[in-house]
Amino acid sequence: LASSSTSKLRLGSSKRNWLTPENNSRLGPESLWLPGLSAVRAVSSPGGPTPPFTTLSVSQPATAVTHIELHRPEKRNAMNKAFWREMVECFTQIAEDPDCRVVVVSGAGDVFTAGIDLMDMASEVLQPEGDDMARTSWNMRRIIAKYQETFSVIERCPKPVVVAVQGACVGGGVDLITACDIRLCTQDAWFQVKEVDIGLAADVGTLQRLPKVIGSRSLVNELALTARKMYADEAKESGLVSRVFPDKEAMLAGALEMAGEIAGRSPVAVQGTKVNLIYSRDHSVAEGLNYMATWNMSMLQTEDVMKSAAASMEKKSPKTITFSKL
Amino acid sequence: LASSSTSKLRLGSSKRNWLTPENNSRLGPESLWLPGLSAVRAVSSPGGPTPPFTTLSVSQPATAVTHIELHRPEKRNAMNKAFWREMVECFTQIAEDPDCRVVVVSGAGDVFTAGIDLMDMASEVLQPEGDDMARTSWNMRRIIAKYQETFSVIERCPKPVVVAVQGACVGGGVDLITACDIRLCTQDAWFQVKEVDIGLAADVGTLQRLPKVIGSRSLVNELALTARKMYADEAKESGLVSRVFPDKEAMLAGALEMAGEIAGRSPVAVQGTKVNLIYSRDHSVAEGLNYMATWNMSMLQTEDVMKSAAASMEKKSPKTITFSKL
Amino acid sequence: LASSSTSKLRLGSSKRNWLTPENNSRLGPESLWLPGLSAVRAVSSPGGPTPPFTTLSVSQPATAVTHIELHRPEKRNAMNKAFWREMVECFTQIAEDPDCRVVVVSGAGDVFTAGIDLMDMASEVLQPEGDDMARTSWNMRRIIAKYQETFSVIERCPKPVVVAVQGACVGGGVDLITACDIRLCTQDAWFQVKEVDIGLAADVGTLQRLPKVIGSRSLVNELALTARKMYADEAKESGLVSRVFPDKEAMLAGALEMAGEIAGRSPVAVQGTKVNLIYSRDHSVAEGLNYMATWNMSMLQTEDVMKSAAASMEKKSPKTITFSKL
């Protein structure tokens, strides 16, 4: 497809060596806005991982939108050692990148992710070093904490993260998506809290976040204790995802459109909203209100409020406004 | 309609100058019980605000039921400076009024509320005073805290608050309804967390309460970050409202019937239930149980338990019992 | 039915005097695995309470599965004084019993439970002793704390508890089921937070746990403040139960099947999952992750992980593995 190859080219140019110093700051002017479907096609093109990453493909399909694709489709995007490290690097950069206002995460190929790559990780996870039991446990705790960090960076990144799931989302995949802000899926998606099947309690976030993400505790317990699959309809009904799409292409288009909506609004408002929503989850309402007032005592003085209020009175979309970078 | 005019008269007599000292204590015997629909018609009659209020119409459609109507229909019940002040005054009185056991909040006209009245409030909210940045921020924080208080009084009032929403419920309206206890709406209602559109993170309660009110965190984030509208069906499905009615008249009848059910039960039981439900939201289960036991060690000694237990064994409704005022 | 009588016999043999020392440790080899429906029939057979219990019938319908039946069907399983005491004894034993990996709770007869047995308990609950008001309150608080403990033992028991509800589940019944982990019901089930009807705020768990069990706060408040009944469909939609079955027989079969799934997995994984899910409910995500890492630093070193991982790679069910007792 011509349009596809064109967008592939564009995508190529917007793909960057994500860690080299010269790209550490700002994206160049070639970052063009790519509307709807062609962006999706670009995104799903077989471009492969973006160096220096080996498991992630990072691109900028539209202004201020960063797209991260889990990119080991031949391994069903299983999470190997490199993946855990790269996620931290990637989100640490994104958190500081003023050209990114929203993130979309998806998986290359037919499934979102098969979860942890047991083969690759067994040596570290299953056989930690240590001269005695206490020392082995000590090392094990550091390893677990390191893996927990992998998904906590998503939460600490002030830019909203939309995740789009097709096919399987297993084990570590559920840990990952519950750390994201908005969850979308295709009609053929299914979710499985797999850990109990391999003899362990899920320890990188699912048991902590899933109950705060969906409204039925009975369902959470059932999923975590039986490792049964949950399909798209039940995922929507229970509130795990807020939208279901017929297929991956439609879902990515929807994810990018939603990302565009978010990217088009004041970053001061958007990122302040994420920070405070997460703060509120972990605090009482009174605590949350106190923090919010202390936050907004300065943030309300942004010129974005004036610009936005003016646009609102003129019935213009906030997307017509140019906001300063944050 | 004759019945309408009749009930209007009755309503007139039950409307009171809410702040004069002589009414500060008890309602007189003219507070008649107005059954079902005629009460609703009375409530929705074009009576205008109840002095000294300029934005609220306060009446007593049935024994022990207080009805507060946002009453600036020509401005789509937009929240101006007077409204914020009057809400605090009104709920402070209600909290102490032994003749009120339950509150219904609704909006006059076609929409519940268009949210904050930017025109009226811009000067205060957008341009706080201050000799330097820190002093401006200091003042801003006090203003935010004051507005937060407006809706926190609803939560601190020990009487349950049922809110009934038709048409639009935008911005500050969502802050308001999430501080109420039970939410009802009409089929044509829609809800919008609007703040991000005017360049700010919602700071008078939505970000703190909405996630604790509905079960899908993905949906909460989507609503708060994109400012998209949510319609009645999704509101019901997600649990924001617990009932949807075909139109405003039916909704108000339903709200009053529900209020009547609540008002007919022991106020010691009802208000203790509200206080402890809110306490539990913000504490662990163990903390909540401890508080509950300490609360009920005296409250169980009410004669209401004896009266209610006796009625229950005789298969009588609790509404047949006369409970002392609280 | 022949099969019924057969299984009744078997059941007899697996019923034990639950408190005698010789049974305090391990179940003998006569604990046979009873497949699906015949187990259900056995369970619902009119065997009566298991001594020394007078209100509970305890059996082991399948390996590592303990079934507790509320067994006062002639009183609609109303909770009398004995019941409150026996629940604590029963779950204290179960918590320590290495032969139990999962618990199913159900009610004999047509209804799950009519709630508290007011006749039996009125003297204690309604007329506590005390020389003056403070002393009466002091005693009342101890009584409440004791009753709260009845259901908190369910939560502290590290083995998952599946509860299956048919017909009515009223008052204390709701306190009970919200302390269980997984809730199932029949199509004819209904739930009622009854306390407000007898003049008191529910004080043995409903107000603390129900809001953390279902996703709609408006619904929680409505149920607790009006004491209206909620039927199976709304219970499913709101997330109170995660599955609805056509009738009691199917439900018990389903409950036992689910229990079998859980019992077939590593007890280290399963019980660690329950412990951490409950910890997470009452803490922030960061707190939960810290506790999880500290928990798993030793638990991951179980041989169950190796066994399970090996089975998983060979595409075998975890139920084919023999796990050491815990």
Add this chain to the structure above:
Amino acid sequence: LASSSTSKLRLGSSKRNWLTPENNSRLGPESLWLPGLSAVRAVSSPGGPTPPFTTLSVSQPATAVTHIELHRPEKRNAMNKAFWREMVECFTQIAEDPDCRVVVVSGAGDVFTAGIDLMDMASEVLQPEGDDMARTSWNMRRIIAKYQETFSVIERCPKPVVVAVQGACVGGGVDLITACDIRLCTQDAWFQVKEVDIGLAADVGTLQRLPKVIGSRSLVNELALTARKMYADEAKESGLVSRVFPDKEAMLAGALEMAGEIAGRSPVAVQGTKVNLIYSRDHSVAEGLNYMATWNMSMLQTEDVMKSAAASMEKKSPKTITFSKL
């Protein structure tokens, strides 16, 4: 004494009808700075309460310093009904008064306070109304909460409060001083947690604040459980007071000098310090740091930092700087 009468005159001019609207905003230029001892003499002069107060004498002995004197010396400054109401009114005004940067609290006459005025308050505290036990308790709880508020306003007032104690400080007096920020006393001062002697657990702050104010829990328990007196030396040693003075005159001079030090520094710095010290007391270190960073992200942008840093480099005292009002 001549100087005494002179300063009485001055004091007269700086005494204001504290609640009349015209004084609601700013103090006039007649608020003169009164150095050291003569200020003290003025303060301790028998001027009587400042209308509309009947138990408090409020003056401004130095720029930006407000002095509140408990003023019922003939009743040993016992706390009657009027006192509890007036403290709230007084501190509510002070909290908003930009001309006040620091508060000194002391007691007229020979003793700081004999505590609650049982005669005046018995009817309310000992015989609350209520149709039954639950309703009486309900009213009692509101009364307690109201009295707790009396001292919590001291804590919520962002201006530091220095309290100076001579002679007796009994019962409610300990509740009061533990809510202040800095405690000073004379050599003849003694402190008594008296409540247990009149049959009740101290409920307006002592049991909550005293353990967070001094470092020996054994001592706190001893004082609260035996009602024994603690004298100045032990008060200093245990950290209840940070300074002991030989007599009242020296103490008031010292209190005013300390108040002058505080008033001479940036109010943005001083009040931000108080707010964050109190926040930190009730939160973990990590929580406190997060709140602090969010607070200072705007407060550090005050011009006071520039002014103060400049003075600091020039080795000038911060008291030489003119700071804008806050």
Add this chain to the structure above:
Amino acid sequence: LASSSTSKLRLGSSKRNWLTPENNSRLGPESLWLPGLSAVRAVSSPGGPTPPFTTLSVSQPATAVTHIELHRPEKRNAMNKAFWREMVECFTQIAEDPDCRVVVVSGAGDVFTAGIDLMDMASEVLQPEGDDMARTSWNMRRIIAKYQETFSVIERCPKPVVVAVQGACVGGGVDLITACDIRLCTQDAWFQVKEVDIGLAADVGTLQRLPKVIGSRSLVNELALTARKMYADEAKESGLVSRVFPDKEAMLAGALEMAGEIAGRSPVAVQGTKVNLIYSRDHSVAEGLNYMATWNMSMLQTEDVMKSAAASMEKKSPKTITFSKL
């Protein structure tokens, strides 16, 4: 000594088989009040443990005062398996015993306690059972939790506990005394957080309670990390103890006198004070005040307040009042 033998007799009569049903309720009239020193001599007499206890000697030296003596002087009161179990039994009884209003804990012989009896306990603590590492850890956790409970019962017992330490107080002894309310010691007493010397972090309370018991965090850390001894003077200075006595006899006389002061006051006031002091330690001031108000809304209605207030106005000691049992 004659007086000693006499008091031994008396003591014999007040010693009871602590667990037999007939003694489960009230003490008979033979419980004589033993004044000052002779009581002490009685207490320190070589009477041996009170059956069924083997490590504790329990007596009632004065009305409403229970004295518990660690009684294995030949083993320096080292804590063996029996001790841990008996402490729980003893305090569980005391918590419910209306004839006990205050507890004194001391150690027979020359030292308070040498800490854990490693010989007796090594098998359980050092070699827990378990088929694999996770199961061993699981069992270890239950053992630790059980030992923690031993001292937490002291804290949960609503009656104040005064502990009197002579000679050594090592390891588990520090865990014990930090769970008591008031700490006294002799001039020759020394304290040692010994655990680090045997290769473990103190896990039955010292690390949790010591920092909340004394005011110098640097000292706490030094003691816990170096296992150095702290002598009486530093213990007093740091606030660990609130009084130092010249020798054991004087200390016990002082402890009993203090216990008499506490026992002579309203048990509603005293026990409410302990409950709320402990609640406050673990909560913010605002939380503590809320709990306090809810507690006292009934407790203030005790007749003890009237009795005590009347005595207070008549300048009588509260010890002259007869309070109902609690």
Add this chain to the structure above:
Amino acid sequence: LASSSTSKLRLGSSKRNWLTPENNSRLGPESLWLPGLSAVRAVSSPGGPTPPFTTLSVSQPATAVTHIELHRPEKRNAMNKAFWREMVECFTQIAEDPDCRVVVVSGAGDVFTAGIDLMDMASEVLQPEGDDMARTSWNMRRIIAKYQETFSVIERCPKPVVVAVQGACVGGGVDLITACDIRLCTQDAWFQVKEVDIGLAADVGTLQRLPKVIGSRSLVNELALTARKMYADEAKESGLVSRVFPDKEAMLAGALEMAGEIAGRSPVAVQGTKVNLIYSRDHSVAEGLNYMATWNMSMLQTEDVMKSAAASMEKKSPKTITFSKL
């Protein structure tokens, strides 16, 4: 001095390029134990910063003891930009270094530290970038959080940190030392919470940690609000430091001796103690005990317990044991 030059040589050999990969792992056998004073002289020798550090001198004066010296004596060890960055690097390494079991921090020259180096840091701290007020605040918050992290790494490092203060310890110095575990000082030391003098509330830890480090809240408030100096005696009396030494030489000898005591004990015990002491500070006692039990369920299984218990029974010092690295 010969011994001094010798130890200087040794010290030279134990000084390493702290960040080069080859030194990233283990120290070589040349790390000799240097007894008492000569180690001190070595430490205080004018060796200068250890590359790559420019403000820190890092050495290993004894086995398993790391000594960090603030080393800009010509600038009174003022904290410049490099210092903040290097502290994080240094402690991040130390936290992972199995050859370090305890850390000593001191300052080169006559004063511990003059606090922040305003000249060097003014541009960043006083003039953060940002297109509008909200963006400037956003950046300011990131800068503050970064500086807070500088001292939080000390707390998160599981090895105990002993800090030794001579002369001045001003501003940022107080933030630093309150994040350490044990504080020592010389007789000529003084401490000053300086921030309020330069117009700001201390925001990198003092306001959060100081009140949890010393026992007198009145003193904390006085220090923070008036910026007055506190000298060694008051620092000792208030518990800020746990020991005072006559001069710097004696103090460093004492610090190293204490470090030796700590280093000679089981690292599993020592580091577990630090981790749990910090956890306990920020949690309730019940929370702390739960965490402790979960921690020790594996840590008690260390062979260090067996080794230490055996040594203890043989009356040997734990320092005679060889513990595996952690």
